Amino acid sequence: MPVIDRIAEFADEIVAYRRDFHEHPELGMEEVRTSGIVAKLLEEWGITVHTGIGKTGVVGVLEGSEPGRTIGLRADMDALPIHEKTNLPFASKTPGVMHACGHDAHTAMLLGAARYLAETRQFKGTAVFIFQPAEEGLGGARAMLADALFDRFPCDEIYGMHNNPNGQPKQVSVKPGEAMAGADFFDIHIRASGSHAAMPQLSIDPIVIASSLVQQLQTIVSRNVPATDSIVLSVTQIHGGSAYNVIPSDCTISGTMRYFDSDLAKVVRQRTKELCDGMATAYGIEIEFQNREIFDVLINDDNLSQVMLDIAAEVVGNENTVLTDEVKMGSEDFSDMLRAIPGAYCMVGHEGTLPLHNDGFILDENMLPIGASIYAKLIEQRTGA
Numbered sequence: 524m525p526v527i528d529r530i531a532e533f534a535d536e537i538v539a540y541r542r543d544f545h546e547h548p549e550l551g552m553e554e555v556r557t558s559g560i561v562a563k564l565l566e567e568w569g570i571t572v573h574t575g576i577g578k579t580g581v582v583g584v585l586e587g588s589e590p591g592r593t594i595g596l597r598a599d600m601d602a603l604p605i606h607e608k609t610n611l612p613f614a615s616k617t618p619g620v621m622h623a624c625g626h627d628a629h630t631a632m633l634l635g636a637a638r639y640l641a642e643t644r645q646f647k648g649t650a651v652f653i654f655q656p657a658e659e660g661l662g663g664a665r666a667m668l669a670d671a672l673f674d675r676f677p678c679d680e681i682y683g684m685h686n687n688p689n690g691q692p693k694q695v696s697v698k699p700g701e702a703m704a705g706a707d708f709f710d711i712h713i714r715a716s717g718s719h720a721a722m723p724q725l726s727i728d729p730i731v732i733a734s735s736l737v738q739q740l741q742t743i744v745s746r747n748v749p750a751t752d753s754i755v756l757s758v759t760q761i762h763g764g765s766a767y768n769v770i771p772s773d774c775t776i777s778g779t780m781r782y783f784d785s786d787l788a789k790v791v792r793q794r795t796k797e798l799c800d801g802m803a804t805a806y807g808i809e810i811e812f813q814n815r816e817i818f819d820v821l822i823n824d825d826n827l828s829q830v831m832l833d834i835a836a837e838v839v840g841n842e843n844t845v846l847t848d849e850v851k852m853g854s855e856d857f858s859d860m861l862r863a864i865p866g867a868y869c870m871v872g873h874e875g876t877l878p879l880h881n882d883g884f885i886l887d888e889n890m891l892p893i894g895a896s897i898y899a900k901l902i903e904q905r906t907g908a
Contacts, residue, residue, distance in 0.1 A: 526838060527896045530639050534892040540564075541631035541891060542613040548602030548620045548627070551657030552666075554579045557600045557630065561654050564634055568641035570652070573675070577666030582676055583652035585641055591648025591906045595681035595864065596898050597857060598633035599626045599658035608882040623884045625686040628891060630654060632684070635895030640902055648906030651676045653860075660708060660817050664859040673863050681866035682831060682901050683857045684894055686886060688875025693893060695835040696845040697869045699828040703821035704755075704781040705788065706854035711736070711799055712811040713763075717772035727808055729774035730763055736802050736810075737761070737776060743794045748787055755781040755852050756791060781852045783820055821858035824865040831867040831897075834904060838896045853879075871897075 530537075540560075549557055558579045565572045565583040573582045579600075607614050607621035615621045622628075637652045653672070657663030687696075713733055718726035737758050748754050756778065763774030782788040796812045803810040829846065836844045857868055871894055873887035 526892045527639060527899055529642065530635055530892050530895050530899065533635070533638070537631050537635040537891045537895060538888050540634055541627050541888065544627035544630055545622045546613045546616055548615050548617055548622045549600075550604060550620060551601040551659055551661035551663060552578050554600045554656050558654065558656070561600070561630065561634065565637060565652070568638050570637060570641055576670045576672060577656055577663055579656040580663065580667045580670075581654040582672070583637060584676065585637070585650040585652070587646040587648050587650070587906055588644050589647050591646070592679045592908060593649040593651060593677060594902055594905045595651040595653055595676070595678035595866070596633055596636065596901065597653040597655055597681060597683045597860060598629040599655050599663070600630050601626055601657050601659055601661070601663065603659055603880060605880070605882050609885055611885065621882065623881060624659070624879045625886050626658065628686055628886050628888070628894070629684070632891055632894035633898060635891065636898035636902070639895065639899050646903045646906045650902045650906065651678055658856050662817065662856065664856040668859060668863065678864050680827060680905055681860055681864045682898070683866070683868045684871055684897065685855070685868070686890060687870040687872045688878065688884070688886070689872045690874060690876070691872040692874055692887065692889060693839040693843045694845060694872035695832065695839055695843060695869050695897070696847045696872070697823060697828045697832045697867055698847050698850060699823050699825040701783055701820055702823050702850060702868065703855050703858065704783055704818075704850070704852045705785070705820040705858070706818040707780040707788070707792070707814055708817050709778055709780070709795065709812065709814045711776040712813070713774045713776070714809040714811070715772055715774070715806065716808070717770045720768045720770050723770055726770040727806055728770050729772065730770070732802060732806055732808070733761055733763060733774040733776055736798065739798050739802070740795060743791055743798070747790055747794050752787055753783055753850070753852065754787055754791060781854060783850065818854035818856050819858040819862060821855050821868060822861060823867045827865055827867045830905070831869055831901070834900045835869065835897050837900060838893055
């Protein structure tokens with residue numbers, strides 16, 4: 524069967540939720556307005572609401588018609604530090620902040636499912652709606668877990684989903700087992716010696732050192748990791764200097780590593796530090812390497828991956844479901860929740876030519892009732908499983 528009839532009836536309101544969130548994006552751990560709206564709507568629908576979990580996280584609990592199992596559904600709420608260039612009528616009103624990853628849609632879809640389930644209550648057991656802050660590298664899942672998320676709201680299974688602008692509307696895909704990469708973020712602080720730009724011989728130039736170090740970092744994967752293994756090291760920021768005629772004393776390099784093999788990740792971390800230490804010795808300066816392990820590898824439960832796909836097929840049809848073997852080098856902190864509770868995470872395809880995290884990214888809103896229906900069916904079928 525297609526989208527749930529009742530959800531189709533209020534699909535315009537799900538779109539309105541999403542557009543409102545899109546117009547007023549908030550960065551991680553700053554989702555005060557968004558979480559406030561989520562909490563207010565859940566309360567209006569008769570769902571028990573708990574706020575302030577992981578700082579700005581919200582959890583809604585809805586009891587079914589009779590005892591049964593407890594199933595968790597999770598959506599993320601935060602936006603990215605990107606200045607929007609879509610020219611949409613509901614484009615971001617916050618300069619430098621944009622929902623360029625579709626978390627506004629994820630939140631709206633889970634709200635749509637929650638509203639429908641609150642109206643119908645045609646399920647056993649308990650539904651737990653988890654609205655998570657700070658997915659974009661700021662540890663929102665870990666913050667909620669540190670606030671005893673699953674001690675307070677024990678779940679038998681948990682599910683999440685993400686939009687996928689792959690130009691294949693309605694296509695739902697799941698990768699059993701290892702599905703998305705683990706990730707580190709790193710910062711390298713070069714503390715050298717500045718001078719007048721006309722007299723570089725009086726300096727130890729951190730810009731030159733940084734330029735050389737970036738090139739050396741790119742040899743780690745190509746020369747220290749087997750070619751048959753998947754690992755990525757990317758430098759994404761270089762900051763240094765403030766004037767045309769001044770060689771600065773300091774420069775900072777930042778970036779990320781993505782991996783599936785934890786042993787190889789240790790090799791890359793160690794080689795990065797060794798290169799920094801070697802460069803510091805060569806130039807007689809100080810170079811500090813700071814590394815943060817941000818995301819675990821996302822591992823979907825094999826059986827529940829198939830369960831999720833089978834339920835999605837009831838909404839989009841068997842021809843639009845894919846049990847894929849393709850792993851993604853992108854990362855997702857839902858992985859932390861899956862370490863605690865078995866579950867699965869799927870991708871929902873939609874129209875689009877620009878990738879996620881692009882300042883021109885436009886989400887296809889036709890996916891909203893699809894995602895809401897899949898979420899709702901997971902509760903209706905898995906709470907009584």
